[in-house]
Amino acid sequence: MSPFRVVAPLAAAALTLTLAGCGHPATAPVALVSTTAVAAAEPAAPVTSPRLASDPARIGDDLVADELALRDPSTPEDALVAAAHRQQVAYRAIGRHPDWDGIIRPKIPPELLGFYDRNIEARRQLAAMAVPSDTLPAWRIEPPPPADELLGYYREAEAATGVGWNYLAAINFIETRFGSIHGVSTAGAEGPMQFLPSTFAAFGEGGDVRNPRDAIMAAGRYLAANGFATDPDRAIFRYNNASQYVAAVSQYAAAMAADPAAFGDYYRWDVYYFSTAGDILLPIGFAETERIPVQDYLATHPQ
Structure with a gap:
């Protein structure tokens, strides 16, 4: 049994993650996020999921336009958030429509194709793990810590343990969307990196499992102790015993290593939960103390 468990039946069911490759990039991502703008207060108005075009060709065109906007230094923060x-x-x-691949992939410019392919592959790997639920989880959704703060913790853990910052970021992203999801898994895992208490006691060095720095440092120690330096896939498999999880972490890590915009994209993403009614957006401010029927939530929070 893995010493780590994901937040829901599977974190893949929830996250944008849905989220996320190898080696250590020469430089950290730059011009990522205006942390004060992204880590905003709870939304004052109802939040709904963006609507896509009905035609996959148009979806491809719109995606390319958003990818280019996300890489344009002149794009204002509100437009970056909307594009992400x-x-x-x-x-x-x-990811749910392999039949669209022949329509959309040829529209992706060569400079964006690697990022596109990694995201589609990660999405499909996580989706293969997901089991839809007719209830929503007992979670609280909050803004993640500031982006530059998280990057500092990943880099600190990399320096201390040799585990690439991008792998730590990918795990943090998949498990709790960078710490946005607050809740205890069905296996009893806790905190932004989803540790079982016994495992955190062994690798946390007396820290707090819910503290982002302490949790990220512990994750680096755990991966290093499980042979990350010589076999990253094996170490990640020990983190969560699923080959699809290993593949998704590797794809998101590769995206963040290769593309300076990637971390900022993922940081701006929302939390989605995979339900019997489809993807349910759980916005900042969502807070439930027990599981609730999906249909009850949709009656008052139409998507």
Whole structure:
């Protein structure tokens, strides 16, 4: 049994993650996110998921436009957030439709093709793990810690343990969407990196499992102790015993290593939960103390 468990029946069911390759990039991502703008207060108005075009060819065109906007230094923060939200929904939809591949993939410019392929592959790997539920989880959704703060923790853990910052970021992203999801898994795992208490006691060095720095440092120690330096896939498999999980982490890690915009894209993504009614957006401010029927939630929070 893995010493780590994901937050729901599978984190893949929830995250944007849905999220996320190898080696250590020469430089950290730059010009990522305006942390004060992204880590905003709870939304004052109802939040709904972006609507995609009905035609897959148009979805491809719109995705390319959003990818280019996300890489344009002149794009204002509000437009970056909107583009990232559409990007996320597009990848989720394309991931469910391999029959669209021949329509959409030829539209992707060569400079964006690697990022596109990694996101589609990660999405499909996580989707293969997901089991739809007719209830929503007892979670609280909050803004993640500031982006530059998280990057500092990943880099600190990399320096201390040799585990690439991008792998730690990918795991943090998949498990709890960078710490946005607050809740205890069915296996009893806790915190932004989803540790069982016994495992954190062994690798946390007296820290707090819910503290982002302490959890990220512990994850680096755990992966290093399980042979990350010589076999990253094996170490990640020990983190979560699923080959699909290993593949998704590797794809998201590769995306963040190769593309300076990737971390900022993922940081802006929302939390989605895979239900029997489809993807359900759980916005910042969502808070339930027990599982609730999906249809009850949709009656008051139409998507």
